[in-house]
Amino acid sequence: MSQKANILNCHVDKLTMDETIKLIDKSIQNKSKLQHVVVNAAKLVNMQSDIELHNSVVSCDIINADGQAVVWASKILGDPLPERVAGIDIMENLVVLAYQKNYKIFFLGAKEKIVKAVVDKYSRIYSSDIIAGYRNGYFKKTEERDVAKHIASSGADILFVAITSPKKENFLSQNSDLLARVSFTMGVGGSFDVVSGFTKRAPVWMQKVGLEWFYRFAQEPKRMWKRYLRTNTLFIWYVLKAKFGS
Template sequence: MKRINLLGCPIDITSMDETVSVIKELLREGVFTQHVVVNVAKLVNMRADKALKESVEGCDIINIDGMGVVLGARLCGYDVPERVAGVDLFHNLLNMSAIEEFPVFLLGATDDIVSKTVQKVKEQNPDLIIAGYHHGYFWDDEEAIVEKIKQSGAKLLFVAITSPKKENFINKWQDKLGVSFVMGVGGTFDVVAGKVKRAPLWMQRYGLEWLYRVIQEPRRMWKRYLVTNCKFAWLLFKEKLK
């Protein structure tokens, strides 16, 4: 697994299969591993948000999620084989956990969404051990949730909370969670539960998932993507000039 530095952020250049393989071996060895994926928005926001930057840089594995980052890295001369999308890695790790009998804990979204997610993933992986799950609205008593996760006996924890809350939560409590692997998965539970549709495969391949999200939620998403995409393009331009 090769690590590069793109726009001031350390990033691991790896394939999906290699990522899953590395995580599996670390789990077998009982080595704590903190994982994160980065996209255009996160790379841009890290430059202004010190806590987010520290949380991301403190992770053991940093994968590229968005195609915009893949293309940007290639433009800067790095050989990036593929993106390791968070939602795809989530499914791959659940499949691996079912085979290896690693218990998992799902944290985030609403009660209804996380419950539907548990139901869906159990249908897809009948042998998967769900050690526990909880919604993502627990900020008045974080310690109680941390203790619940620790007592569950889970080896993997998936946190479906918006950025930068999930990164900062994981970074703050990592030593007390009692798990061997933790990963922020953003809106993955919404996709698995069927609340949000994922972009068609051809749009994923061409890096147009952001456009699909704008089409689904134009009022909420258009400004976010316009601002971050433009900032990212400008940062890449300055990087190329160097």
């Protein structure tokens, strides 16, 4: 596999987008199992105190840097990553790949109207043949095993899970045995909201300068201000502590 950068006790793969997609494609072709996760500043901060989340993340086969802040941190810490590999961009690339190579995708997460809008959009743009199935993300902990069994029986090669962290990471980790028949699994956070058009993604220039979080905050300030104030501040503190010592 690839070389890895140690960012706050999380080993992030030094992969470009193209390299990541090629590894995933190879795994699907070989019918082997590949579990994927992306990390941003907030997730890395939460991993410092949430042991279950930490273990779910570090047990994954590929860990990409979803946030530009993680790429900057890697350079500050002297272990640079080549580029940002955002989860939503991986998902979009894999949908195209599925269309080109006849792979099937299961979409799990978000509200019913949102996940259905995603499936309808991709069916219209590409083909309904890439759809193995879909389900909203509202189910009880006691229902998780049944949800995983349903996905496994769908014939999916790829599973996208659009549920909030840490639930999606823990779901994939704790049900990896049942999902073994699905070659590639990954959490995609709020990507379904963006693809369906219910929320907007930041302009490219904001993504490049690391302000995508601010664009999201501007759309939902009441819900997001505490999260970003806390995690962004702590992320800076943890990086500086790792750089210069306690």
